[in-house]
Amino acid sequence: AQSVSQHNHHVILSEAASLELGCNYSYGGTVNLFWYVQYPGQHLQLLLKYFSGDPLVKGIKGFEAEFIKSKFSFNLRKPSVQWSDTAEYFCAVRGSQGNLIFGKGTKLSVKP
């Protein structure tokens, strides 16, 4: 069965620290990969997506992610986090029927 694993449940960083959130998926076919963010009290917003092409994907708000096929990974990165990045981050892979399969999420807390 397809699945997504996010390694960290809760990450705490100080402002200006670099961020890397891990995501691994299990799916043998062509993958579409996504990172969504959920700010406190708000709905999910798309940060970035990978369908094909350049494995380094740039998203909004300075986020990027790298698709490494050999490692089945799609880690999210940001060189310097801000307090406003405090949120929950979800990695997802598209399933065979079009639905999204989500990881359990990583809560990011950024200390000012």
Next chain:
Amino acid sequence: NAGVMQNPRHLVRRRGQEARLRCSPMKGHSHVYWYRQLPEEGLKFMVYLQKENIIDESGMPKERFSAEFPKEGPSILRIQQVVRGDSAAYFCASSLPSGKQETQYFGPGTRLLVL
């Protein structure tokens, strides 16, 4: 993505009552997905609908849950005889007609609390 509307935003029901959750997709979107988020869990797929058609309901519990997306009006997720375990946030997402390859945009969710 603010264009996906869900109502109500919060819903309180007593055990045994019915819950109806509504989702209006973004303009031009004819594909709707429902997901459920339990506390401390990621979102779990429930059902995928197009207008007047259920495409995939593999994530729906077999009993008490049903979904529809009529030709006119919003998509409805209906939970009959609710139990405490149904307490969760229910999110709707919509996408363009090409469906599988399109980005899904999420609504604000309905938080259901069963007393």
